[in-house]
Amino acid sequence: MDFGLSEEQSLFQDSLDAYLGDRVGLERVRRIAAGKEDPQALRRELVEFGLSGLLIAERHGGVGLAPMDAAVAAECLGHHVTPAPFLGSSVVAPLALTLAGGQTERLQQLAAGELTIGLAFAEAVGARADAGLVAKGGKLSGKSLYVLDYGAEEYLAADAERRLYLVAAAAVAHQPLATVDRTRTVGELVFQETPATLLSEDPDCLHTLIDTAWVMLAADTLGAAQNMLDQAVAYAKEREQFNRPIGSFQAVKHLCAEMAAQLEPCRALVWYAAHALSAAPDEAHLVACHAKAHLAEVGAFVARTATEVHGGMGFTDLLGLHYWFKRIGFNRQALGTPELVREEAARAQNLAA
Amino acid sequence: MDLSYGADYKAFRDAVRRFVKTHRHKAPKGDGPRSPKVLDWQKLLIENGYAARTIPRAYGGFGAKPDILLSRIIAEEFAAAQVSQGIGGQGIAMLVPTLLEVGTEAQKQQFIRPTIYGEMVWCQGYSEPNAGSDLASLRTSAVLDGDEWVVNGHKIWTSTAHLADWIFCLVRTEPEAPKHQGISFLLFRMDSPGIDVRPLVDMTGIANFNEVFFADVRVPKQQIVGARGEGWKVANAILGHERDALGDPNLTLSRLNALTKLMQTETIDGRRVLDHPVYRDRLMKIQARVMAMRFNDMRVLSARINGQDAGLARLIVKLQGTELRHELEQLGIDAMGELGLAYGKNPHLRDHGNWQSHYMFYLGLIIGGGTSQIQKNIIGERGLGLPREPKPQTPLKR
Numbered sequence: 001m002d003f004g005l006s007e008e009q010s011l012f013q014d015s016l017d018a019y020l021g022d023r024v025g026l027e028r029v030r031r032i033a034a035g036k037e038d039p040q041a042l043r044r045e046l047v048e049f050g051l052s053g054l055l056i057a058e059r060h061g062g063v064g065l066a067p068m069d070a071a072v073a074a075e076c077l078g079h080h081v082t083p084a085p086f087l088g089s090s091v092v093a094p095l096a097l098t099l100a101g102g103q104t105e106r107l108q109q110l111a112a113g114e115l116t117i118g119l120a121f122a123e124a125v126g127a128r129a130d131a132g133l134v135a136k137g138g139k140l141s142g143k144s145l146y147v148l149d150y151g152a153e154e155y156l157a158a159d160a161e162r163r164l165y166l167v168a169a170a171a172v173a174h175q176p177l178a179t180v181d182r183t184r185t186v187g188e189l190v191f192q193e194t195p196a197t198l199l200s201e202d203p204d205c206l207h208t209l210i211d212t213a214w215v216m217l218a219a220d221t222l223g224a225a226q227n228m229l230d231q232a233v234a235y236a237k238e239r240e241q242f243n244r245p246i247g248s249f250q251a252v253k254h255l256c257a258e259m260a261a262q263l264e265p266c267r268a269l270v271w272y273a274a275h276a277l278s279a280a281p282d283e284a285h286l287v288a289c290h291a292k293a294h295l296a297e298v299g300a301f302v303a304r305t306a307t308e309v310h311g312g313m314g315f316t317d318l319l320g321l322h323y324w325f326k327r328i329g330f331n332r333q334a335l336g337t338p339e340l341v342r343e344e345a346a347r348a349q350n351l352a353a
Numbered sequence: 354m355d356l357s358y359g360a361d362y363k364a365f366r367d368a369v370r371r372f373v374k375t376h377r378h379k380a381p382k383g384d385g386p387r388s389p390k391v392l393d394w395q396k397l398l399i400e401n402g403y404a405a406r407t408i409p410r411a412y413g414g415f416g417a418k419p420d421i422l423l424s425r426i427i428a429e430e431f432a433a434a435q436v437s438q439g440i441g442g443q444g445i446a447m448l449v450p451t452l453l454e455v456g457t458e459a460q461k462q463q464f465i466r467p468t469i470y471g472e473m474v475w476c477q478g479y480s481e482p483n484a485g486s487d488l489a490s491l492r493t494s495a496v497l498d499g500d501e502w503v504v505n506g507h508k509i510w511t512s513t514a515h516l517a518d519w520i521f522c523l524v525r526t527e528p529e530a531p532k533h534q535g536i537s538f539l540l541f542r543m544d545s546p547g548i549d550v551r552p553l554v555d556m557t558g559i560a561n562f563n564e565v566f567f568a569d570v571r572v573p574k575q576q577i578v579g580a581r582g583e584g585w586k587v588a589n590a591i592l593g594h595e596r597d598a599l600g601d602p603n604l605t606l607s608r609l610n611a612l613t614k615l616m617q618t619e620t621i622d623g624r625r626v627l628d629h630p631v632y633r634d635r636l637m638k639i640q641a642r643v644m645a646m647r648f649n650d651m652r653v654l655s656a657r658i659n660g661q662d663a664g665l666a667r668l669i670v671k672l673q674g675t676e677l678r679h680e681l682e683q684l685g686i687d688a689m690g691e692l693g694l695a696y697g698k699n700p701h702l703r704d705h706g707n708w709q710s711h712y713m714f715y716l717g718l719i720i721g722g723g724t725s726q727i728q729k730n731i732i733g734e735r736g737l738g739l740p741r742e743p744k745p746q747t748p749l750k751r
């Protein structure tokens with residue numbers, strides 16, 4: 001028995017962490033967030049590292065790893081508030097195309113980083129007013145709000161029947177939407193009898209994609225929150241007031257301890273949820289729900305508390321802590337708030353109608 | 354991630370399951386110490402290797418090689434079936450491991466067998482009125498007089514002292530030494546002349562802990578565990594054991610199942626409590642935390658098996674485990690509304706009133722065994738490397 005990362009996974013984590021450490025410093029995050037640098041260059045660097053082919057079979061030019069490895073990557077990306085797309089093109093789309101079958105060419109393109117695919121199915125978790133798609137004669141009409149990884153060449157979309165489609169960005173009207181988290185791109189797509197390729201009629205396919213996306217968002221929060229905690233602890237050791245490091249004040253020490261105490265079990269939860277996606281399909285859905293919702297709660301607590309430990313400095317733009325704060329906030333709202341996801345957890349166990 | 358216990362372990366689990374099924378009718382349910390049912394059950398468990406499993410045969414145990422997974426499987430199966438895992442208490446949980454580690458051969462021979470068979474009941478005499486969290490400032494003294502220690506002082510919060518045959522007790526033997534180096538670990542009989550036990554009623558209404566007064570209690574010289582002045586080290590070796598046991602996620606899981614059932618049974622305005630979205634949401638929140646603590650526990654377990662230090666994952670267990678359990682019990686009470694108040698003799702009592710009693714009991718565990726604040730100090734200082742509180746130059750006074 002060995003609960004945790006394998007040796008290979010630890011090595012992978014260390015090397016990705018070092019790679020991102022080199023390339024994704026705060027200055028670059030700032031530039032990309034401010035629109036002064038195109039995130040495409042960074043995306044290509046991630047492709048070079050091998051992230052685009054992570055989940056794609058070797059025969060299609062990928063590395064053929066498991067969702068757990070993708071979660072390790074997501075955690076690293078969150079740790080470095082990496083302002084480049086990952087969820088759509090590197091995780092959810094490869095999975096969708098593999099499940100759909102007959103998509104060799106696209107998988108090869110994805111693995112090579114020559115194709116990008118965003119996610120336009122937020123409505124499947126909970127649709128806001130006048131959002132959602134209907135299909136008629138194989139064509140889609142309606143609006144998809146809060147498309148993730150906006151700026152992609154294609155999008156995965158779902159209709160009210162939870163069928164899964166692929167559409168070309170060129171075939172829909174679209175506009176970017178500014179959000180609080182500038183390390184991610186979000187937009188809105190408007191469909192008008194837009195032709196779309198049907199990938200799967202089976203709602204379970206979409207559900208698997210959502211579970212996977214939830215676990216990745218949870219892993220991203222885990223990494224981001226761990227970084228905030230580390231920064232808070234480092235600051236508490238260094239910053240002095242009343243002639244002593246503020247970390248020697250129990251009020252501050254206990255805030256840090258409380259963050260660690262809540263965050264540490266999250267690591268095991270995220271690992272298990274990621275592992276279950278491929279290794280324990282019967283449990284995967286419920287654990288994915290809980291990983292997404294629980295990391296949203298603990299993430300929010302860590303984000304505000306780590307900021308508070310930094311005093312006024314935490315509130316400023318100088319340290320850039322807010323990039324992590326906002327990223328964690330993004331992961332909380334995207335693809336279902338904790339309340340919605342917990343309700344799904346209850347339904348999954350027949351505890352809710 | 355390799356979560357398989359392996360084929361041998363599966364066969365073992367099946368055997369435990371069969372045992373539990375066949376014998377569960379004999380298991381005690383809340384019977385007091387030394388009652389025949391408790392003693393017989395304990396004997397049966399030891400004979401089958403489900404209690405005192407790794408205690409050497411020479412001391413009355415089952416004598417199995419330590420295998421963390423086998424012990425885990427036993428705990429899981431008994432907890433899942435809600436069948437007694439045999440006698441607990443501080444003698445078995447704390448004293449026996451200590452004796453195995455640092456006791457003399459004669460002490461092992463004398464104490465381990467009767468303790469694991471439930472014939473010798475122990476209490477733990479550490480805390481004093483002025484030495485709680487700051488345990489090392491304890492003042493109960495022991496002075497050597499010929500072949501005997503003479504003990505004087507006052508212990509408090511001593512659980513089961515009124516039932517115990519023996520006490521393991523921290524006393525100050527070197528009053529001149531720095532406070533951590535002047536302490537020794539003594540064992541003595543509770544019926545020794547000069548001991549006065551006064552029960553303290555706790556908030557659950559039961560007098561399970563006591564004040565214990567010592568007036569010239571004479572203790573044979575050899576009844577010291579470890580060397581003179583080393584009592585702090587001896588005691589600390591096992592405080593870790595105690596903390597690990599206080600946040601057991603298997604027990605929490607079986608309470609979560611009971612809670613779910615309760616919320617499916619109790620109704621408000623003709624609707625199941627579970628069908629009220631706010632209650633349901635609270636249940637799901639707790640379920641996520643129980644799940645996280647169970648996986649965290651697997652992580653700690655796997656680190657132990659592989660000889661690694663689980664670090665923070667282990668340090669946080671007492672704090673998180675007891676706080677979570679307390680909240681879980683509170684939801685049980687809330688799910689019943691006014692009925693949740695029922696306690697004692699009340700025809701509306703649910704589950705023998707255990708939602709209220711556990712709710713209170715777990716507050717006791719949040720305080721006992723190192724309070725939540727002390728846990729946070731430990732997590733902050735040992736886990737995160739934050740600086741200790743500076744000692745005041747002159748003692749602070751009110």
Ligand SMILES: Cc1cc2nc3c(=O)[nH]c(=O)nc-3n(C[C@H](O)[C@H](O)[C@H](O)COP(=O)(O)OP(=O)(O)OC[C@H]3O[C@@H](n4cnc5c(N)ncnc54)[C@H](O)[C@@H]3O)c2cc1C
Nearest residue numbers: 477478479480485486510511512717720721722723724726
């Ligand atoms: C149910 C139960 C069973 C027990 N059984 C036993 C037993 O069998 N044998 C035995 O020896 N003892 C036993 N105890 C005693 C227990 O170990 C002590 O109650 C505990 O260590 C706290 O000590 P105290 O009660 O003196 O509280 P104090 O130490 O006076 O604490 C009071 C408050 O101050 C806080 N505090 C104290 N020091 C610090 C600090 N440095 N930093 C921050 N906060 C601080 C505490 O967290 C707490 O909130 C039991 C206690 C309970 C509740």
